[in-house]
Amino acid sequence: MECLNDGCPKTHEEDIMDIPLDDPEANKAAAKIQASFRGHMTRKKMKEDKPREEKRQEQK
Amino acid sequence: MAPKKDAKAAPAKKAEPAKAAAPAPEPEVVAAPPPLDLSTVKVEFTPDQQEDYKEAFGLFDRVGDAKVAYNQVADIMRALGQNPTNKEVRKVLGNPSDEDMAGKRLEFEAFLPMLQHIVNDPNKGTFDDYVEGLRVFDKEGNGTVMGAELRIVLGTLGEKMTEAEIDALMQGQEDENGSINFEAFVKHIMSI
Numbered sequence: 306m307e308c309l310n311d312g313c314p315k316t317h318e319e320d321i322m323d324i325p326l327d328d329p330e331a332n333k334a335a336a337k338i339q340a341s342f343r344g345h346m347t348r349k350k351m352k353e354d355k356p357r358e359e360k361r362q363e364q365k
Numbered sequence: 366m367a368p369k370k371d372a373k374a375a376p377a378k379k380a381e382p383a384k385a386a387a388p389a390p391e392p393e394v395v396a397a398p399p400p401l402d403l404s405t406v407k408v409e410f411t412p413d414q415q416e417d418y419k420e421a422f423g424l425f426d427r428v429g430d431a432k433v434a435y436n437q438v439a440d441i442m443r444a445l446g447q448n449p450t451n452k453e454v455r456k457v458l459g460n461p462s463d464e465d466m467a468g469k470r471l472e473f474e475a476f477l478p479m480l481q482h483i484v485n486d487p488n489k490g491t492f493d494d495y496v497e498g499l500r501v502f503d504k505e506g507n508g509t510v511m512g513a514e515l516r517i518v519l520g521t522l523g524e525k526m527t528e529a530e531i532d533a534l535m536q537g538q539e540d541e542n543g544s545i546n547f548e549a550f551v552k553h554i555m556s557i
Contacts, residue, residue, distance in 0.1 A: 324521055334498035335523030336450045337490045342519070342526070342534050343439075344448035345554045351444045352557070 385531055402526070406478040418480065421445055422473050431457055432470035435461055442478070447489060448481040449483045453522050492555055501516050509546050512539035 327333040410418065425433045425441050433441060439454040455461065457479040461469060502510045502518055512535060519526045519534070526534070538545050538553070 322390050324517060326521060331501065332523050334494075334501065335518060336452070337496070338495050338498045339519060339522075339524050339526055340448045340450040340453075341490055341495055341551075343530070343555055344443040344446075346441035346533055347440050348446070348557045 400459055401482070403457065403482065404479045406482050408477050408481050410477070410481065415477065418445060418477070419473055422476060428470070430470065432472045433473060433476070434467070435469045436466045436469060436477065438476065442480060445480065447480070447483050449486075453483060453486070492551055495551045495554070496548055499551065503547065508548060509544040510541045512545050515545060 375529060404469060408415075421444050422433060422441060423431075424444075425437045435458055438458060442449050442454065451455075455466075458466075458471075497517075499510060502514055504510075504514075516531050516535065519531050520528070535545075538550055540546075
C-alpha cells in the first residue's frame with residue numbers, strides 16, 4: 306500500500322541528522338525540487354503509456 | 366436594562382448591514398492567500414500549441430465529457446512540460462476543497478488561462494535552482510548526496526513525496542555507494 310504523506314513513519318537510522326524541518330527556505334527549495342521531480346515522473350510515465358493511450362483514444 | 370449590544374436574546378434591531386450598501390467588505394483572509402484572478406491572464410498560446418494542449422487534455426478525460434477532474438490538472442500541466450507545485454495548482458484552481466478536487470471537473474477553455482498563468486510564473490525553477498537546492502544537503506561538499514538522505518528530505522520536507530514516488534524517482538540513480546551526483550541527477554530530471 307502506498308505510504309500516505311502525513312502518516313508515514315520514517316524510522317531510518319539517519320533521521321537523527323539535522324533536517325531543517327521548520328526552515329521555510331529549505332521547505333520552499335524542497336517543494337521546488339519535488340515539483341520538478343513530479344513533473345519529470347509524469348512526463349516519463351506519459352511517454353511509456355503513450356502507445357497504449359493512443360490506442361485507447363482511437364477506440365473512443 | 367443595560368443597552369448592551371448583546372444580540373443574543375434581543376431581536377436583531379441593529380442588524381449588520383447585509384443589504385445596505387456596505388463599504389468594500391474587509392477580506393477576512395488571515396491565512397489563505399487572496400484568490401487568483403484569472404480573468405486578467407491573457408492566453409498567448411498559438412493555435413497549434415492550443416491544439417496540442419487540447420489533445421493532451423483529452424487524454425486525461427476518462428468520462429468523455431470533454432472535461433477533466435480538478436485532481437488531474439497538476440498532471441496535465443506536468444505532461445505539458447510544466448513543474449507546478451501542488452500548492453500552485455490549487456491556487457490556480459481557486460483553492461478548492463478536497464471534495465472539489467475529487468469531484469469538480471474542468472473544461473479546456475477554463476484550463477488554458479490556468480496553464481498560461483503557470484507558464485508565465487517568473488519563479489519557475491531552473492537547473493541552477495535545483496542544483497543549489499540539493500547542494501544544501503551535500504554534507505561533504507563533493508557534489509554528491511547520499512540517496513538515503515535525499516529520500517528522507519523528499520519524504521519530510523516541502524510537499525512530501527510518498528515512498529512509492531521516491532522509489533520510482535530514485536530507481537537506478539544511486540551508485541554502488543548509495544551516493545547520487547546531484548548535477549547529473551538534475552540533468553536527468555530535466556531531460557524529460
